[in-house]
Amino acid sequence: MDNFVFPELKQRTVEDEITSRLRNAIIGGNFAPGSHLNETEVAKQMNVSRIPIREAIKKLEQEGLLVRHTNRRVFVVSFSAHDVKEVFSMRANLECMAFEWALPNMGVDDFVALQDLIAQQKNAIASEDYENLAGLDMQFHEFIVSKAKHSRLLKSWYEQHAQSQMLLNVRFRKMSDYTPETVVRDHIQILEAIKRSDIDAAKLLTLQISERVALECCQTLGEFLGTSEPEGGR
Amino acid sequence: MDNFVFPELKQRTVEDEITSRLRNAIIGGNFAPGSHLNETEVAKQMNVSRIPIREAIKKLEQEGLLVRHTNRRVFVVSFSAHDVKEVFSMRANLECMAFEWALPNMGVDDFVALQDLIAQQKNAIASEDYENLAGLDMQFHEFIVSKAKHSRLLKSWYEQHAQSQMLLNVRFRKMSDYTPETVVRDHIQILEAIKRSDIDAAKLLTLQISERVALECCQTLGEFLGTSEPEGGR
DNA sequence: TTATTGTATACTGTATACAGTATACAATAA
DNA sequence: TTATTGTATACTGTATACAGTATACAATAA
DSSP states (O other): OOSOOOOOOOOOOHHHHHHHHHHHHHHTTOSOTTOEEOHHHHHHHHTSOHHHHHHHHHHHHHTTSEEEOTTSOEEEOOOOHHHHHHHHHHHHHHHHHHHHHHGGGOOHHHHHHHHHHHHHHHHHHHTTOHHHHHHHHHHHHHHHHHHTOOHHHHHHHHHHHHHHHHHHHHHHHHOSOOOTHHHHHHHHHHHHHHHTTOHHHHHHHHHHHHHHHHHHHHHHHGGGOOOSSOTTOO | OOSOOOOOOOOOOHHHHHHHHHHHHHHTTOSOTTOEEOHHHHHHHHTSOHHHHHHHHHHHHHTTSEEEOTTSOEEEOOOOHHHHHHHHHHHHHHHHHHHHHHGGGOOHHHHHHHHHHHHHHHHHHHTTOHHHHHHHHHHHHHHHHHHTOOHHHHHHHHHHHHHHHHHHHHHHHHOSOOOTHHHHHHHHHHHHHHHTTOHHHHHHHHHHHHHHHHHHHHHHHGGGOOOSSOTTOO
């Protein structure tokens, strides 16, 4: 077969496809927190049986995006003020741990890559492409956490990130006082700390930013936040 | 109906039952890491259909105890030396965060409860009841993490704990140099730090202990550790 | 009226059936 | 013999069917 080799075919099951569609819809804020999901209905819409839907739901339940009560419906998570604190504190804690693991693995190339992400963020702000900005925001942090080469850390971080992203998207849909410039400022500061290999500074910044964002989230979402239990629960 | 009230009936689905059975079997070291699971066979043994088995597997996959490759079999996780490092470092990091959240919630009653657990551990050691000791060891840490009142922290901790427990059980089955006395000593030191509200000391102890145990685990398991990928993967 | 009970309907949980893929091994050709 | 291809079998992925539970609302009695 000569020298040419085909790249491995990564099989995507129906379940995988459903999982990402549902996940994106939830994170993107297309379902209101606390709203319920009808397996049969979703299956009908996607023209598949309920089994792969159920498996996708099980996965997203474990990721903390859906809540199921036996024999009752499936609900999109809703956040209490305490939940917001949980999500952002976990995320910040995991990112702090990531600095410890990642910094020894990072070099000039990585600093450049991060710098580039910040530049793209500026462009996104300039062209008021806020959806893109959210993605770039994520990529900045994801880049660092990935560099930690710590699969369990990364997995847990993704879960918290998905929830925080969902909160920010809901907020973005409801509010208009969004100040995207702070994103760039925060990232520049973190990158500076990383370049100096100043782990403590990077951690401190992360914790401070996290607390600020959590607070903003709670304040602006205000009455929109539910209690810990989803509305449909008993 | 007078004053008498029935406690709520918590319904346990077939899937729930299967999940705990499988989880216990895996954590307990009844399946060798890297061994594979046959859905049909498990279904036959438990005399249920494959659907609830599949849902249980999906859950345990998310918990990091099972690994599935599309259209190939399901494998019990196997740990590389790096995986061992990951598990214990995550667990330690989460426990450190737990101190921050838990200590403000803890009072004399809690110190007494922890003291009592340590006493029970001494008894277990005296009567060489090591299975019980493992449970009591867990309860000590679980108690503290629970006091943090942080559901996401607790969930992630449980996942790491399950994997560390699995490692320790495999080790215990293979090795004979187990020195249970250190468990008691470690716990006494942590409890002392907690009583003094000395979070930094508690954190330091946790990180040190974690690193020591991870190292011991790697050394004693030695050749028994696999690579990151389960044996059957391609 | 209002609280309680009965009944239909919608939805979830599980079993069964079957299609699609991987694996093991036999058959074939060099 | 050894490498390659064909074929049977085992196992996973998904659809369909049905039983069990929750929910909504009508019927009934006070």
